[in-house]
Amino acid sequence: MTRQRSADCPSDLRLDQWLAGELAQVERAALEAHAAGCEPCQRRRSELMDAQRSFASSAPAFAALSQSPAKAGRSWRALGPVLAAAAAVLLALGQPWRYWLERDQKNTRTKGSVAQLDWVVRRGERVVAGRPDQSVRAGDALRFSIRAHEPVYAAVIGRDGAGHVIVYYPEAAELVQVAAGTDQPLPLAIELDATPGDEQLHGVFCPRPVAVAQVKQAIERSADAPALPPGCSHQRATLHKEAP
Amino acid sequence: MSPRLSIETLYVSHGPAVLRRARQLLGDEAEAQEVLHDVFTSLIQDPGQFAGMSSAMTFLYRMTTNAALGRLRRRRTHARLLAANYAGREEPTAPNTETLVELRAWLASLPEELAQVAVYYHMDELTQEELAGVLGCSRQWVGKLLQQLQQLQRRRHGK
Numbered sequence: 001m002t003r004q005r006s007a008d009c010p011s012d013l014r015l016d017q018w019l020a021g022e023l024a025q026v027e028r029a030a031l032e033a034h035a036a037g038c039e040p041c042q043r044r045r046s047e048l049m050d051a052q053r054s055f056a057s058s059a060p061a062f063a064a065l066s067q068s069p070a071k072a073g074r075s076w077r078a079l080g081p082v083l084a085a086a087a088a089v090l091l092a093l094g095q096p097w098r099y100w101l102e103r104d105q106k107n108t109r110t111k112g113s114v115a116q117l118d119w120v121v122r123r124g125e126r127v128v129a130g131r132p133d134q135s136v137r138a139g140d141a142l143r144f145s146i147r148a149h150e151p152v153y154a155a156v157i158g159r160d161g162a163g164h165v166i167v168y169y170p171e172a173a174e175l176v177q178v179a180a181g182t183d184q185p186l187p188l189a190i191e192l193d194a195t196p197g198d199e200q201l202h203g204v205f206c207p208r209p210v211a212v213a214q215v216k217q218a219i220e221r222s223a224d225a226p227a228l229p230p231g232c233s234h235q236r237a238t239l240h241k242e243a244p
Numbered sequence: 245m246s247p248r249l250s251i252e253t254l255y256v257s258h259g260p261a262v263l264r265r266a267r268q269l270l271g272d273e274a275e276a277q278e279v280l281h282d283v284f285t286s287l288i289q290d291p292g293q294f295a296g297m298s299s300a301m302t303f304l305y306r307m308t309t310n311a312a313l314g315r316l317r318r319r320r321t322h323a324r325l326l327a328a329n330y331a332g333r334e335e336p337t338a339p340n341t342e343t344l345v346e347l348r349a350w351l352a353s354l355p356e357e358l359a360q361v362a363v364y365y366h367m368d369e370l371t372q373e374e375l376a377g378v379l380g381c382s383r384q385w386v387g388k389l390l391q392q393l394q395q396l397q398r399r400r401h402g403k
Contacts, residue, residue: 011369011370011371012368013301013374013378016261016301017299020257020258020261022299048264051260051263055260059259059260059263059277060280062252062255062256065255065284065288129253129256129257
């Protein structure tokens with residue numbers, strides 16, 4: 001019931017919050033920095049991610065919850081397509097639970113940033129919530145939304161395994177304003193190509209219009225700590241592209 | 245947006261942690277799936293339970309722990325108490341199956357609040373700060389609960 005870890009290692013609760021995208025930017029960065037040099041934490045994270053991946057195919061379908069537990073347990077495989085269909089609906093709707101969870105927390109801010117980039121990943125009929133350090137495959141489709149506590153100018157930029165920097169959003173010369181809200185969908189969906197290696201996602205949020213080229217150049221020069229205009233914040237996530 | 249749809253999303257993103265946690269506590273796949281069922285059915289019936297919570301994961305950890313402890317209590321007549329060498333370990337090690345059975349029996353014998361603390365502290369190895377967050381109380385109160393737990397452990401082992 002326990003795992004071997006040092007006093008510095010995060011608890012399973014912390015790792016679960018991380019994988020669910022619940023940690024603030026500062027907390028997430030600290031945890032990622034620790035995990036990068038901690039073999040037991042990397043192993044534990046892989047275990048938790050494997051469990052997440054197998055859940056959709058092995059756990060009872062959500063639709064079965066209205067039945068008795070025994071009946072639900074018997075029928076979950078048959079109801080698999082129901083969960084998949086529900087997930088497809090969720091892809092279109094973004095991550096509504098965030099609104100639901102945060103409806104009583106208006107006027108609070110995510111630590112370290114006025115906004116956060118969220119996404120969902122669709123693979124065939126399955127849809128999973130985006131999270132940092134996520135495994136993806138060529139052909140997976142990503143759809144993005146932004147959580148912002150106040151109107152913010154935003155950009156979404158990708159950096160593929162070959163080091164190429166691509167501006168996903170916006171298709172304009174300057175960052176585009178996104179309204180405040182907990183689930184502001186962007187008119188953007190991408191399909192991952194077969195370029196091997198890790199794919200970085202960068203969310204950039206600024207209080208005023210900034211040239212997209214300036215932001216892109218800053219990320220090209222330093223993906224870890226881009227020199228952005230004053231007042232701008234930066235969020236980075238890494239998607240690990242699995243072999244097809 | 246209907247609450248049911250929101251919970252459906254939560255089921256996909258947080259359900260794996262609920263199921264894993266129930267498995268850890270109960271050591272029984274069928275019962276763990278029933279806990280998963282109970283937790284999310286409860287949310288469908290009363291979505292307001294989430295109001296004011298900053299972390300869905302923390303809330304679901306607590307719900308899962310409570311549901312699993314309730315089941316352990318019902319198993320109590322079939323269990324023995326915790327092995328003598330469990331109490332007071334500074335560095336928990338991976339326990340064998342017999343110790344897990346005894347640990348679950350010991351949890352079932354504790355008052356509800358202390359059983360939760362024992363799970364979070366000994367099994368999850370949460371810090372006192374994390375424990376306060378999950379229980380929704382102050383660190384001082386967590387300290388008092390841990391003292392009570394230690395006293396019960398000492399009493400159990402005649403120290």
